[in-house]
Amino acid sequence: MDIVLTGSVAFDYLMTFPGYFRDHILPDKLDKISLSFLVDSYRKQRGGIAPNIAYSLALLGERPRIMATVGEDFEEYRARLESQGVDTSMMKVIPGTITASFFCNTDRANNQIASFYPGAMGYAAQLSFRQWEGKRPDIVVISPNDPQAMKQYVVECRELGIPYIYDPSQQIVRLTSDELRAGIEGAEAMFVNDYEFGLVQKMTRLSAQDLSQILQFMVVTCGKEGSIVYTRGNEFNIPVVPPDLITDPTGVGDAYRGGFLTGYNHKLDLDTCGQMGTLAATYCLECEGTQGHCYTPAEFILRFRKHFDDRGQLDRLHQN
Numbered sequence: 001m002d003i004v005l006t007g008s009v010a011f012d013y014l015m016t017f018p019g020y021f022r023d024h025i026l027p028d029k030l031d032k033i034s035l036s037f038l039v040d041s042y043r044k045q046r047g048g049i050a051p052n053i054a055y056s057l058a059l060l061g062e063r064p065r066i067m068a069t070v071g072e073d074f075e076e077y078r079a080r081l082e083s084q085g086v087d088t089s090m091m092k093v094i095p096g097t098i099t100a101s102f103f104c105n106t107d108r109a110n111n112q113i114a115s116f117y118p119g120a121m122g123y124a125a126q127l128s129f130r131q132w133e134g135k136r137p138d139i140v141v142i143s144p145n146d147p148q149a150m151k152q153y154v155v156e157c158r159e160l161g162i163p164y165i166y167d168p169s170q171q172i173v174r175l176t177s178d179e180l181r182a183g184i185e186g187a188e189a190m191f192v193n194d195y196e197f198g199l200v201q202k203m204t205r206l207s208a209q210d211l212s213q214i215l216q217f218m219v220v221t222c223g224k225e226g227s228i229v230y231t232r233g234n235e236f237n238i239p240v241v242p243p244d245l246i247t248d249p250t251g252v253g254d255a256y257r258g259g260f261l262t263g264y265n266h267k268l269d270l271d272t273c274g275q276m277g278t279l280a281a282t283y284c285l286e287c288e289g290t291q292g293h294c295y296t297p298a299e300f301i302l303r304f305r306k307h308f309d310d311r312g313q314l315d316r317l318h319q320n
């Protein structure tokens, strides 16, 4: 299966403040906030939803393609993704721009103050499936991106008959009810976390049951409570794989999608896909960053079989 991921591509600039933001916010001066925090650690990380998902797919031996717009500062990131097995030929540099950037300052209570600058991501709607040359993708994933681009990819995939999986997560709030509904109605499947699941139901006025009839399947992740894979006739509750240690929770949702989609690419049973997602998420949780974890397909299978019975299906991962 040829899978194309669309979604944000970003650098994350992460800082930590060795105090509490709350000690510096003056309630009687809220109309004149002027704060600057001296931070004691700084890290620049490769991130963005599309590469995060692609990263787990590539670890498991897939070669996903990413379609996205990036800035002039992207070349080193591109080389890195290519060396990991991600096809970046559809990632277009927009001259004069920088790659989307996420700036986040975290205090000792884990409170965060963040800003996201879209940069080159703001041009994502310039890319189109209509201009697609060569073999058409078997499946597209539409993940959080420039809102205009997300709407456009939905329309294009529907008109061109390209199957897609809808992953609107944090951009749900940027879509109208009609846009969200159109995205869901045209999709094969949807990924959301439990909070987003509530938002989707409220905005579209569709119940969980309605949604599971419209879609071929739907995955709802519930943090440490695990995840649920809904199909038209079934519901699979997938428990988590306990992490050896929790180092950094960022990117777990994306890693889950990467693991799940690998199984989906190999046409494995959907409950097995969910179990692969769960394990891929646990690996991510155990390391710093969204692409800091590492394993071979053989290591993954070995660990998987300590928790789940794949009825031999994971042997197909070796046939790449």
Ligand SMILES: Nc1ncnc2c1ncn2[C@@H]1O[C@H](COP(=O)(O)OP(=O)(O)OP(=O)(O)O)[C@@H](O)[C@H]1O
Pocket: 192, 193, 194, 220, 221, 222, 223, 224, 225, 226, 227, 239, 240, 241, 242, 243, 249, 250, 251, 252, 253, 254, 256, 277, 278, 279, 281, 282, 285
């Ligand atoms: N504490 C945990 N222990 C084990 N597994 C976890 C834990 N938290 C999350 N996971 C795994 O990761 C999956 C996705 O987590 P979650 O539902 O928090 O996604 P999310 O809210 O989209 O996260 P994010 O968008 O921040 O990456 C869960 O379904 C579960 O399999």
Ligand SMILES: [Mg+2]
Pocket: 169, 193, 253, 254
């Ligand atoms: Mg998420």
